Amino acid sequence: MASDAVSLFPAPDISSHGARHVAIIMDGNGRWAKKRLLPRVAGHKAGVEAVRRTVRAAHDLGVECLTLYAFSSENWKRPEQEIIDLTGLLKHFIRSDLDEFHERGVRLRIIGDYRAFEPGAVALIEEAQARTRDNRANTLVIALNYGAQDELARAARILAQQAVRGEIDPATIAPGHIATLLDTADLPPLDLLIRTSGEQRLSNFLLWQAAYAELYFTDMLWPDFDKNALMNALANFKARERRYGGL
Ligand code: IPE
Ligand code: IPE
Ligand code: MG
Numbered sequence: 418m419a420s421d422a423v424s425l426f427p428a429p430d431i432s433s434h435g436a437r438h439v440a441i442i443m444d445g446n447g448r449w450a451k452k453r454l455l456p457r458v459a460g461h462k463a464g465v466e467a468v469r470r471t472v473r474a475a476h477d478l479g480v481e482c483l484t485l486y487a488f489s490s491e492n493w494k495r496p497e498q499e500i501i502d503l504t505g506l507l508k509h510f511i512r513s514d515l516d517e518f519h520e521r522g523v524r525l526r527i528i529g530d531y532r533a534f535e536p537g538a539v540a541l542i543e544e545a546q547a548r549t550r551d552n553r554a555n556t557l558v559i560a561l562n563y564g565a566q567d568e569l570a571r572a573a574r575i576l577a578q579q580a581v582r583g584e585i586d587p588a589t590i591a592p593g594h595i596a597t598l599l600d601t602a603d604l605p606p607l608d609l610l611i612r613t614s615g616e617q618r619l620s621n622f623l624l625w626q627a628a629y630a631e632l633y634f635t636d637m638l639w640p641d642f643d644k645n646a647l648m649n650a651l652a653n654f655k656a657r658e659r660r661y662g663g664l
Contacts, residue, residue, distance in 0.1 A: 434651040437605040439475065440484035440558075440630070442622055443468070445614030445638030452638075458502045463640035465510050472514075472557055474644035476521050478651065482556045482605050486622050490529065490564030504538050507561070511541050515548070522554030528600035529563025558604065565624035572598035601626055609654045613639045631657045 443464060450460030468485060475483040488503060518525065525545050532539055542561070575598050579585045585594075596602065607626040612618075615636040619627065633650045 434478070434480075434655050436480060436608040436651055436654050438482040438484065438607050439480050439609045439611065439647075439650075440486070440607055440623055440626075441471070441642075442486045442610070442612040442616075442620060443639040443642075444612060444616055444620075446640060448614060449638040449640040457499060460640060461503060461506055465506055467640050467642045468510065469514060470643050471647060472518065472523070473521075474647045475557075476523060476555055477644070478647065480555065480651075482558060484528070484558035484560060484601075484604070484607075484623070486560045486563065486620075488529075488561050488563070489621055490562055490567050491621060493562075504534055507534075508538050508541055511545050515545050518557065519549055519552065522552045523549060524552040524554075524556045525549045526556055526558045526604075527561055528558055528568075529561045530567065531561040533562045556604065558601075560622070563600070564621045565619075566621055568600055569595075569625060595625070599625060609633060609650065611635065611650050613637050613642055629659065629661055631659065 446460035446464040447457045448460070449463060450457050453459070468487075471485075472483065487507065492503075493500065515525070527542055527546060531542050534542075572595055576585065576587075576590060576595070580587050601607075601623070607623060607630040610619075610623065610627050610630045611633045613635055615634070617634050623630075631654050633653055635646065635650070637646055
């Protein structure tokens with residue numbers, strides 16, 4: 418019997434899909450619940466199940482970085498009870514699933530201004546990020562109170578401050594410089610952006626990073642999303658020809 422420890426989670430089946438960074442606009446929880454005559458919160462609960470399946474699938478399929486849009490900077494417009502429900506589900510999800518993700522070597526990262534959530538949620542998020550910081554198998558990025566316009570405004574503010582202090586010459590500001598000031602600075606370039614529920618818009622998600630991402634829209638509602646759906650999206654991505662403006 419070999420003495421090598423057998424990992425609970427086998428090495429990822431890295432197919433040749435070639436997508437290092439996949440982002441998903443997880444939309445349609447409310448409509449999923451409505452179709453079943455259930456309250457919206459039931460759709461969000463089912464949405465958490467889909468998150469769990471998708472994180473496992475991304476890990477198994479060798480996706481280096483998975484970014485999930487969980488709460489936009491515009492979602493504060495929703496009724497207070499829905500925001501309370503979503504925050505509660507987020508806390509529950511971190512408590513119930515972090516051990517498994519940590520075992521799998523998943524690093525958790527938050528983008529967006531998550532400090533706007535209630536203190537209990539902020540503490541849990543910070544603990545979870547700190548605990549998984551050195552994991553290297555893959556990265557799960559959750560966008561919380563994230564808005565791309567807010568992210569770009571924050572970057573502009575930093576550049577303006579640096580210019581006022583004489584640290585940079587405004588004439589030398591280049592795209593690469595801006596990229597280092599975004600929440601995604603240390604993540605791989607975005608390859609594939611998926612949106613569920615049939616809507617075909619970006620809703621203020623990763624506007625800068627999506628410059629050359631491939632877009633994939635599916636009518637499937639988020640709570641129905643699973644490994645097979647992710648594999649379909651990756652197969653579709655693999656068949657695309659990315660030209661980046663060249664020939
Ligand atoms: C996505 O589902 C989840 C969040 C935005 C938090 P929705 O809640 O937007 O579901 P629909 O669009 O109303 O069906
Ligand atoms: C986008 O979905 C935000 C998230 C999935 C977190 P929304 O349901 O908020 O987007 P709109 O309002 O339909 O554009
Ligand atoms: Mg929606």
